[in-house]
Amino acid sequence: MPADERCVEQYDYAPVEVREYDPAARAVAERLAGLIGACRPGTLVEHVGSTAVPGMPGKGTIDLLVPTPEAEIAELADALVGMGFQRQTIRERFPPDRPMLQGVVRQLGKPYRVHVHVVPASSPEVAALRGFRDALRADPDLRREYARLKQEIVARGVTKSLAFSRAKHDYITATLVRLGYLEPRTGERHSSRM
Numbered sequence: 001m002p003a004d005e006r007c008v009e010q011y012d013y014a015p016v017e018v019r020e021y022d023p024a025a026r027a028v029a030e031r032l033a034g035l036i037g038a039c040r041p042g043t044l045v046e047h048v049g050s051t052a053v054p055g056m057p058g059k060g061t062i063d064l065l066v067p068t069p070e071a072e073i074a075e076l077a078d079a080l081v082g083m084g085f086q087r088q089t090i091r092e093r094f095p096p097d098r099p100m101l102q103g104v105v106r107q108l109g110k111p112y113r114v115h116v117h118v119v120p121a122s123s124p125e126v127a128a129l130r131g132f133r134d135a136l137r138a139d140p141d142l143r144r145e146y147a148r149l150k151q152e153i154v155a156r157g158v159t160k161s162l163a164f165s166r167a168k169h170d171y172i173t174a175t176l177v178r179l180g181y182l183e184p185r186t187g188e189r190h191s192s193r194m
Contacts, residue, residue: 008084008103015159025051065123
């Protein structure tokens with residue numbers, strides 16, 4: 001394996017802070033997409049979440065979406081672990097049929113936390129993650145509202161990543177319903193870790 005593919009360092013949990021948008025996140029996402037594609041040719045990797053939205057404040061975690069045929073999910077997750085990404089060890093982790101791997105990579109010496117969401121290609125979550133990202137890119141009012149929500153959550157003292165994600169869940173779900181990516185009250189699971 002080329003040395004750059006082993007660039008993934010140990011993931012560390014840290015208190016959530018809402019940070020200004022970092023334009024270098026795009027380069028990190030592109031670099032990782034290239035490395036994952038080199039490891040598994042033909043793999044589609046998309047930058048989603050707040051770091052994929054120019055000007056959007058957030059935790060600074062780079063979220064990557066990897067839509068994958070169900071039969072290939074375990075093999076892809078193993079390949080990502082081979083690159084240095086780690087499986088979640090928390091009690092409320094994503095399930096094996098929809099894993100999220102994590103790691104830290106450095107860009108010009110600066111560490112970036114990374115979440116790689118391996119989502120079944122047939123799942124409505126794929127369209128929801130893309131749709132929320134695209135809506136944030138297109139709508140400055142939505143960006144401001146979402147940024148304000150994240151800042152209010154942290155101001156209330158909610159700084160553990162899982163609790164922060166839960167605090168955003170209802171807002172993200174309501175937005176996805178309004179945008180037509182989720183049916184009202186379906187309980188359809190999606191990642192609110194944006």
